[in-house]
Amino acid sequence: MSKKIRVGWDDLKPGDLIHVKGSTNTYRFKSRTDWHFMIKVEGDGVGVSATWKLGVEKEPVSVFLVVYEEDFAYATRPAPKKKPRPSIVEPILPGEYWARIRFGSQTGWGRIIKRYAPRSDNWLFGHDDKAPYQTSWCGTLAGLHPWMTWEELLEVNKQTPILELLSAEEYYTRKAKGEL
Structure with a gap:
């Protein structure tokens, strides 16, 4: 009904x-x-x-x-049918990505970095290669941006849902064309 x-x-x-x-x-x-x-x-x-x-x-x-x-x-x-929100799929390749996110009634763009899996002896990332994501909008009180898993990133973003995810190339191309 x-x-x-x-x-x-x-x-x-x-x-x-x-x-x-x-x-x-x-x-x-x-x-x-x-x-x-x-x-x-x-x-x-x-x-x-x-x-x-x-x-x-x-x-x-x-x-x-x-x-x-x-x-x-x-x-x-x-009632008007709600448009299904496109599913956001985890990026496969490491690199820079841009996410259109909702902050209350506003939307904006934030950067997501997916790093290459580090070697286990890498002092910068420690031994945890299961948390390859960092975002520009999920900071801590110290201003650091923690590394997190894809599931943690989506969980953190329940307050600021990701509406669209673009590769850096797609983002900068669309921005240059004035589409963003």
Whole structure:
């Protein structure tokens, strides 16, 4: 069952289901009339404001229903479908990447570095080659950027979700073209 949203008189679109005060019937919104205080709907049953018949004897008679604004309770339509967020896939190759991230209602770009797996005797990285990622936005109080695993990076970013991930080449190319 799809979710529905309520719609007001001024936001009606063709196909919206119209609910009339004092009626359990629903009507499908067709269009606005020349008068701003009534709309055309299709459907039948008790509770609609007025039924008008139009036509000429040589042509079939068409029937349409009219709902006055004073009789309008509310309308519903299917809720807009949420666009699925693209899945962010862990980079395979080491190097520089750029992530578009959300900070509250704002978005911005942050750098992610995936380092080459160090040798176990490397004094700079220690013995832990399972944490190859560092970001420009996940700092500590000392201002250092800790190395983390991909899972830790995604966990930290639940507050600042990654919306898009680009290689450095894609990022700088799009930036040069003015696309970012």
